[in-house]
Amino acid sequence: MAVFECDRCGKCCVSFGHLITIERQLSDLDYYCRCKIDNSVFPVHVDPAYGEEIADEIAADEAAHSGKEKKPCRFLRKNRQGEGTHCAVYSTRPEICRDFRCYRMVIRNHKGDICGRVVGKNTISTEDAALEHLWKEQVAVVPYRDTTAWKEKVAGILSERGYSADIVE
């Protein structure tokens, strides 16, 4: 089993983040929110470093009466400490965000380095041309009826060519 590691690209927060909406502001840093995916409601606490800009943005949108939903999540911010993005409510983010895995399998080469990731049902994300070719020719055609059988079959095909597959926790 491989441990899922988020590289903070923020893509998931852009694509489904608009489904996390603010129901009510409770204080300068606290909001009551709803996740429209599972209709859950939850309180969030905003990192003070981002509190003012988020509150100002909400106030500006309300004043403009735009009526448009913001597509990326309201709490997605540029990471001020380095590259990538930052969830301004990370410690209180909803279950849907905690559970989300944008890839479900990692593939390692003979040196043990990660050289590919499986996203969605059976799509490969890799810069290894040989692995990409192998995937297209032999793995993508493996029928996906049963997850366990699929994983075993794929792991077997990869191991014959010096790769190993790890399921993400």
Ligand code: SF4
């Ligand atoms: S879970 Fe995946 S898509 Fe979302 S921010 Fe992390 S690496 Fe990016």
Ligand code: SF4
């Ligand atoms: S609450 Fe945080 S982790 Fe969830 S979509 Fe928004 S920014 Fe991303």
